[in-house]
Amino acid sequence: MAAATARSAPARPAPTGDDIAALAKALAHPARIHIVRLLLEKRSCIGCDIVDEVGLAQSTVSEHLRILKAAGIITGEIERPRICYSLNPASLRPLAALLDAVFEAGEPAPSVC
Amino acid sequence: MAAATARSAPARPAPTGDDIAALAKALAHPARIHIVRLLLEKRSCIGCDIVDEVGLAQSTVSEHLRILKAAGIITGEIERPRICYSLNPASLRPLAALLDAVFEAGEPAPSVC
DNA sequence: TTCGTTCATCGTCGATTGACGATGAATAGG
DNA sequence: CCTATTCATCGTCAATCGACGATGAACGAA
Secondary structure, eight states: OOOTTOSSOSOOOOOOHHHHHHHHHHTOSHHHHHHHHHHHHSOSOOSTHHHHHHTSOHHHHHHHHHHHHHTTSEEEEEETTEEEEEEOGGGGHHHHHHHHHHHHHHTTOOOOO | OOOTTOSSOSOOOOOOHHHHHHHHHHTOSHHHHHHHHHHHHSOSOOSTHHHHHHTSOHHHHHHHHHHHHHTTSEEEEEETTEEEEEEOGGGGHHHHHHHHHHHHHHTTOOOOO
């Protein structure tokens, strides 16, 4: 059981509810969704352009980037004096796995209640 | 563009960053992930069993259920005097779509930086 | 009617979040 | 050297969250 969404991961450490919640929490803000979409669209690293794009103070954006980085959703590669941010898709697997499970379980069964 | 994850939805209202963030926020708590998994496992409605399962006060669990319901992630069908909670997979599509986009964009491209 | 069960709501309290400006470190260029 | 750019960190403040107990509504059963 629980073999769904196994694609290229060698070992599945059975993501904790806390892990998934932490991941969701990192995405639980419009500004951070904005950043993720930006990195998605611009393909990869941007520097301070993110600050212009989201329209918040530099320190605030830096904080959002820190949160995303702490969750492993993005990575920051130093490229003096800038920092090149990129998405780290693998980190989102646990959350995606839960969503997939919901779709798989929820669609075929009309009502068991 | 942005035609990915179009499956059975007749019109895609282009989910706002706020929408997705709100969805993520509703999932951004271990207790709520626990509830979702419970509904996933038990297939559908439970009543006050959720309270026993998550080990928090009844009022606290009720609050978590309210949040999930407000986000559209679960639905509560009245079945006196109980309430039958079920997952509503469709509500999670916008979030899943973003994750899918990240996976699609992130996997084939090794580095454009 | 009178209980007992199930659930929602209210008020409260401490902890966390989100935003900002100010400051400081590291580097490229003049 | 000095200056400009980019980014992280700190301190502060208002706002929100999460948990709880207490209370009340709605029903089934005795």
